[in-house]
Amino acid sequence: MKKTLLIILVIISSLTLISCKGSDDVLKVGMDLRYPPFESRNNKNIPEGISVDIATEFSKYLNKEIEIVPMEFGNLIISLQNGSIDVIISSLSITEERKQLVDFTEPYFYFKIITLLNKKFADENNLTEDSKVEDLLKIEKATYIGLSSQVSATIPESYGKDVKKSTNIAAAIEDVSQGSSDVLLMSASPVVGGHKGHKNTTIVMWDPFESSPIAMGVKKGNKELLEKANEFIKTFNDKGGMYDLLKDKWDEVILEELERYGIDFYIEK
Secondary structure, three states: OHHHHHHHHHHHHHHHHHHHHHHHOEEEEEEOOOEOOOEEEOOOOOEEOHHHHHHHHHHHHOOOEEEEEEOOHHHHHHHHHOOOOOEEEEEEEOOHHHHOOEEEOOOOEEEEEEEEEEHHHHHHOOOOOOOOHHHHHOOOOOOEEEEOOOHHHHHHHHOOOOEEEEOOHHHHHHHHHHOOOOEEEEEHHHHHHHHHHOOOOEEEEEEEEEEEEEEEEEEOOOHHHHHHHHHHHHOOOOOOOHHHHHHHHHHHHHHHHHOOOOOHHHHOO
């Protein structure tokens, strides 16, 4: 009986060691796969996108296998804190509030907040695609629309502008298109997408209100992984490095999406 119990304990110990080793050999990456072309799935339901490629190359850099752990964006930091994932690579912007919860790497992308304008309003005020933020801000009669507690509202409010609140981005875009509002601030994808759907009644103003730094997030105190991630990010500009790989694969996709810029739009600060 004792011999049998000893054998069972040895087997359990061996399986535990194998399990731990497997965990050590796998990089678990948290990601919200609803935001192409950065984080999404292909028609076979396999994760794909710019962030997926970065995560894959990072796992190779660490000599580990990769596991993409899909979840809603709001659950990423909680999952990092409880150990369900090792790192967040999901277009995570650096904010003062998030700095209290996670350790950020150096930024590797910059997401610009640009502007969708009603075309009639733009024409009347001599605003074009190349106009500057200062040109828009000095127009006192401009009417702004945005989503509550999001940058589309908080940024113009920080400049003392009154902002009409919308329930969703589609309704806000429609409001600008119809001329009920003049100005909507958002990141490039919804702004350009809104313009594509209303080309005769809107224009895009490309000068950014803000340039939000995007980084990886690791658990507070995980200095080893943070150092490795920053070492990896330092190689992005190398010849044949991450930026070159992303440009080769995604530049045409981004250019088609934005109709003006390729992936350099996100790389350059």
